[in-house]
Amino acid sequence: MKLSFPHMGNTEILLKDLFRRTGIEVVVPPPTSEKTLKLGVKCAPEFACLPLKATIGNFIEALEAGADTLVMAGGVGPCRFGYYAEIQRRILQDLGYQFEMIVLEPPRADWLGFFKTCRRLAPGKSVRQIVKIIKTSFSKARALDFVEKKVLRERAYELVPHSTTKAYKEGIALLDRADTPEEIEEAKNKAFELIDWVEKDLSREPLRVGIVGEFYMLLEPFFNFDMEEWLGRAGVSLERAVYLSDWISVSKENQVTGFSHHQVQEAAEPYLAYFVGGEGQPTIGNSVHYARAGFDGAIQLFPFTCMPDTIAKSILPKLSKDLDFPVISFVIDEQTGKAGVITRLEAFLDLLEAKRKSKKRRGEGAELRELSVQGLRLGAQ
Amino acid sequence: MLKIGIPRGLIYYDYHPLWKTFLEELGAEVVVSPPTTKAILRQGVKAAESEFCLPVKLYYGHALSLRGMVDKLFIPRVVSVEKRAYTCPKLLGLPDMIRAVDDAPPIWSPVIDFTKGKRQFYSSVYEVGKTLTNDSLSIFRAYLKAVNEYKRFQARLKAGIPRHQAIESQLSQRSDGKSEGPLRIGLVGHDYIISDSYVTMNLSQRLEKLGASLLTADTVPRRIINREASTLPKSLFWTYEKDIIGAAFHWLKKGLADGIIYVLAFACGPDSLIQTLLEYEAKKMGKMPLMSIVIDEHSGEAGLITRIEAFVEMLMRAKKRSLVEA
Numbered sequence: 001m002k003l004s005f006p007h008m009g010n011t012e013i014l015l016k017d018l019f020r021r022t023g024i025e026v027v028v029p030p031p032t033s034e035k036t037l038k039l040g041v042k043c044a045p046e047f048a049c050l051p052l053k054a055t056i057g058n059f060i061e062a063l064e065a066g067a068d069t070l071v072m073a074g075g076v077g078p079c080r081f082g083y084y085a086e087i088q089r090r091i092l093q094d095l096g097y098q099f100e101m102i103v104l105e106p107p108r109a110d111w112l113g114f115f116k117t118c119r120r121l122a123p124g125k126s127v128r129q130i131v132k133i134i135k136t137s138f139s140k141a142r143a144l145d146f147v148e149k150k151v152l153r154e155r156a157y158e159l160v161p162h163s164t165t166k167a168y169k170e171g172i173a174l175l176d177r178a179d180t181p182e183e184i185e186e187a188k189n190k191a192f193e194l195i196d197w198v199e200k201d202l203s204r205e206p207l208r209v210g211i212v213g214e215f216y217m218l219l220e221p222f223f224n225f226d227m228e229e230w231l232g233r234a235g236v237s238l239e240r241a242v243y244l245s246d247w248i249s250v251s252k253e254n255q256v257t258g259f260s261h262h263q264v265q266e267a268a269e270p271y272l273a274y275f276v277g278g279e280g281q282p283t284i285g286n287s288v289h290y291a292r293a294g295f296d297g298a299i300q301l302f303p304f305t306c307m308p309d310t311i312a313k314s315i316l317p318k319l320s321k322d323l324d325f326p327v328i329s330f331v332i333d334e335q336t337g338k339a340g341v342i343t344r345l346e347a348f349l350d351l352l353e354a355k356r357k358s359k360k361r362r363g364e365g366a367e368l369r370e371l372s373v374q375g376l377r378l379g380a381q
Numbered sequence: 382m383l384k385i386g387i388p389r390g391l392i393y394y395d396y397h398p399l400w401k402t403f404l405e406e407l408g409a410e411v412v413v414s415p416p417t418t419k420a421i422l423r424q425g426v427k428a429a430e431s432e433f434c435l436p437v438k439l440y441y442g443h444a445l446s447l448r449g450m451v452d453k454l455f456i457p458r459v460v461s462v463e464k465r466a467y468t469c470p471k472l473l474g475l476p477d478m479i480r481a482v483d484d485a486p487p488i489w490s491p492v493i494d495f496t497k498g499k500r501q502f503y504s505s506v507y508e509v510g511k512t513l514t515n516d517s518l519s520i521f522r523a524y525l526k527a528v529n530e531y532k533r534f535q536a537r538l539k540a541g542i543p544r545h546q547a548i549e550s551q552l553s554q555r556s557d558g559k560s561e562g563p564l565r566i567g568l569v570g571h572d573y574i575i576s577d578s579y580v581t582m583n584l585s586q587r588l589e590k591l592g593a594s595l596l597t598a599d600t601v602p603r604r605i606i607n608r609e610a611s612t613l614p615k616s617l618f619w620t621y622e623k624d625i626i627g628a629a630f631h632w633l634k635k636g637l638a639d640g641i642i643y644v645l646a647f648a649c650g651p652d653s654l655i656q657t658l659l660e661y662e663a664k665k666m667g668k669m670p671l672m673s674i675v676i677d678e679h680s681g682e683a684g685l686i687t688r689i690e691a692f693v694e695m696l697m698r699a700k701k702r703s704l705v706e707a
Contacts, residue, residue: 046675048653077618078467080650086615087654090661103615271481274458274492276474277467304432307650311474314430318481331432 001025003121004067006055007032009219010144010244013176015071018137022122022130029062032222036061041334043091050223050303050333051216052084056091063097071121074105079277079308107250136181141245143188145256147171150195152240155232156206159199165229167194206237207352210290212283213301214309215242217332224301225338227345231299234349239295241286242279259289267292271315280308284315291325296352298325299345304333326351382410383513386451386486388443389414391436391472392459394572397548399531400455403506406523407513412451414443417579421446426678428482434646435580435677436573437471437478444479444486453489454479457505460494466620467496469651538599543585544576562592564696567632569598569625570644571652574676581644582682584674584689588642591693596638598628605631613658619651629659633666640670640696642689647677670696 004027005015012028019026030036032054040057059070070092075082085103092099102121107114115127122130147168155164171191178187209231217223218240231238243256252261259267264285265275272284279302287298300316302309313329320327328348330341385404387393393413401411414421417439425442444454456476459468467473476490489512491505510520537547546552566588574580575597585595598606606627610617617623625643632638643659645652656673663671672692674685 045653045657047648048657049650074615076465078470078473080654082618083615083654086613087657091657094661272474272477274460274473274477276470278470280470280474305648305650305653307470308474310430310432311471311478313432314478315474315481 001069002027002067003069003071004029004059004062004065005071006058007220008216008244009221010141010148010172011219013144013172014137014141014244017140017176018133019121021133021137022125024121024123027062027065027067029058029065029067032058032220037334043095045087047305048087049080049214049306051081051214052087053334054216054220054223055084056088059088059092060095060097063092063099067099069100069102071102071104074103076106076109077277081278136184138245138248139181140175140178140184141248142256143175143184143191144172145243145245147175147188147191147195149240149243149256150192152228152232152238154195154198154200154237155229156235156237157200157202157204158232159201161233163198164195164232167198170194204235206235207296207349207356208237208239208294209352210239210241210286210295210298211301212241212279212286212290212298212312214279214303214306215247217301217303218242219244223303223332225341227299227301227341230342231345234345236349239290241282257286259286264289271319272312276308276311278306278308280312283309283312284319287316287319287325287327288323291319291323296326296356297348298327299348300327300329302329302331304331326355382408383453384410384412384451385489386412386414386444386447386454388440388447388454388456389416390440390443390577391475391573392457392468394544394548394576396459396531398534399527400457402530403509403523403527404455404513406526407510407519409513412447414446417443417577422579422678429478432648433471434649436571436577436646436649437475438678439577439580440475441479441482445482448484448486451486454486456488456490458490458492458494460492461496462493462620463495465496465616466618466623468620471650539602541597541600543597544572544599545578562589562594564593564640564693564700565596565638566593566693566696567596567629567638567641568644569629569641571621571625571646571649574644574646580676582680582685584642584644584685587686587689588693591690592697593693596628596632598624601628601631609634622651622655625655626659629671630662633663633669636669638669639700640672640692642692643671643673645673645675647675670699 001024003019003024007029016026016028036057037054039060040053044053044056062070072085072088074085085101089101102117104117105113118130122133151164151168158164171194174187174190175184178184211218211228219242228238241257246255246257255261264282267288268281268285272281275281283300290298300309300313316327316329319325328344387397387400404411421442422439424445425438425440428445429438429441447454456479458476459472461467476488479485480488491509493505494501506524507520510523514520534547538544568575568585588595606624609630610623610627612630613626617626629641632641643656645656660671660673663669672688674688
């Protein structure tokens with residue numbers, strides 16, 4: 001069996017780790033590129049969302065590279081994502097590829113099915129071994145996310161451009177190599193240290209912005225135009241509402257974002273009182289959290305025709321007005337260009353700066369300084 | 382007397398007789414927004430997020446057209462009407478979406494969620510009744526009457542009466558007479574699209590004029606729809622799409638239609654996938670032609686007419702040929 005999977009940010013590291021442990025050969029598709037997208041757009045439904053198009057592109061490239069088994073995540077709705085594997089199977093079969101598709105359905109929907117899938121993906125392993133493997137790989141995913149969270153917060157303070165990114169890449173490489181739980185823990189601490197050693201100007205008072213929206217767009221730098229790095233270098237300290245390990249975690253209490261699922265729902269309640277699938281409710285709930293925590297603004301990213309986040313977008317203006325909290329939405333599809341996105345971002349940041357200045361004039365400066373120091377201290381934890 | 386406004390869109394086409402009877406029995410006055418007009422469409426397109434599908438934009442228009450005329454808008458949150466399936470994310474968020482519009486009328490939004498069992502449904506019905514009267518017995522009576530009315534509505538649909546007529550009148554026959562053309566065309570799509578003649582630009586009437594008799598998913602028994610939909614390797618988790626797939630598969634497999642027309646709205650989430658699924662299966666199963674018509678607020682009449690004329694002509698030619706060969 002030669003197994004392959006679609007790309008999404010750091011997912012590659014996690015899956016490579018997982019399948020190395022279960023003893024399955026993996027074919028990593030080439031990184032998502034213009035070519036990948038073109039392949040996907042050509043054969044995907046016209047107004048399906050970008051994640052479907054991009055992952056089909058990944059699969060085509062993986063099959064061309066010799067993969068014979070594809071792994072895709074499933075779901076039980078109401079977001080379309082849960083049905084993507086079925087659609088992809090048909091499209092790829094229609095193109096004449098020979099392959100097998102393994103769909104990872106969420107365990108809480110069907111325990112037995114999940115167990116059977118695990119057996120196929122971990123041939124010859126006992127249940128106990130499988131549980132141990134999942135636990136270890138998951139702890140690696142957690143570690144990756146915490147390192148990323150720290151980088152997002154602290155990049156705005158760096159003195160030498162790209163030095164944080166460099167430290168981050170070194171840290172990720174350390175984690176990638178780590179094997180046992182002890183090694184993972186050690187690599188995580190080392191990665192934290194590396195980032196702490198980056199030269200920083202702690203007297204800065206960077207803008208603090210939250211990033212919310214659909215998980216694929218947030219996690220895949222190719223589609224968000226490396227927005228996080230650009231913002232960090234423009235002097236913005238970031239907080240993100242979506243992390244890979246939160247998304248796959250069974251428990252919804254202990255999240256990397258710092259807010260449990262329950263807290264997010266509660267915060268969203270006055271604006272969106274019910275789940276609408278995908279990240280619809282979390283987008284609203286996390287925006288409320290950021291507004292309450294004194295952030296300067298929030299950025300929402302989602303693919304064109306995404307149902308849950310379009311609902312959130314239609315509600316955000318009301319939230320923004322009620323809480324006096326600027327929010328900008330980017331709707332991304334295969335036509336979106338980087339220049340347009342950056343221009344809008346620049347204008348948004350100007351607006352946030354101006355708003356902060358006027359706040360300072362009104363004597364709320366001391367409070368802001370306090371928040372910014374707090375932010376850094378939290379990041380160091 | 383409480384004046385309750387019901388926008389003529391989305392769920393209206395599925396459950397209106399039920400709610401209207403229930404609310405009126407309990408002494409409320411029900412006001413329905415007028416049939417779709419250009420002004421309503423324009424208002425909706427202006428108020429709604431541009432990424433929404435046309436039916437949702439229209440719903441905004443209908444809801445806002447009732448502004449100032451009613452005490453409350455009745456927009457239930459229809460999460461799910463059967464086990465293991467949702468309606469559509471946009472219906473889940475509908476009351477919150479309309480509430481976020483500036484100066485929207487007050488909104489009344491009971492939750493209908495069958496994923497949480499029948500008890501949740503009964504307790505929502507009871508709560509709706511409770512706001513209108515304190516008498517539990519009359520709530521129960523109104524509920525029974527509403528359910529009966531809804532069953533009669535379903536029977537009218539089964540008898541082949543178009544939805545918009547079945548909602549508005551008690552007639553057990555089509556008011557404009559059933560057309561018996563030589564061609565049988567299956568028409569599938571969300572009820573709220575194909576029943577709104579403004580949106581489809583009178584598609585049904587046009588097809589009938591061209592000599593087609595129409596089959597709709599309403600006339601296919603539920604049992605068959607469920608059976609056909611369950612032939613998919615992974616069961617669908619959207620109710621509307623189950624109906625579309627179930628009916629279309631039934632016609633495809635039994636050869637009951639000469640062709641199928643599938644009307645869908647641009648940017649509709651589930652439909653984007655169902656289109657691929659249906660086209661793929663139709664291609665695999667054989668010879669029945671399938672045409673997808675994608676509609677949005679910019680769709681023009683001329684383009685539609687050309688396409689359906691060409692489609693009907695093609696079906697006619699195929700039918701003649703098959704008759705000659707036989």
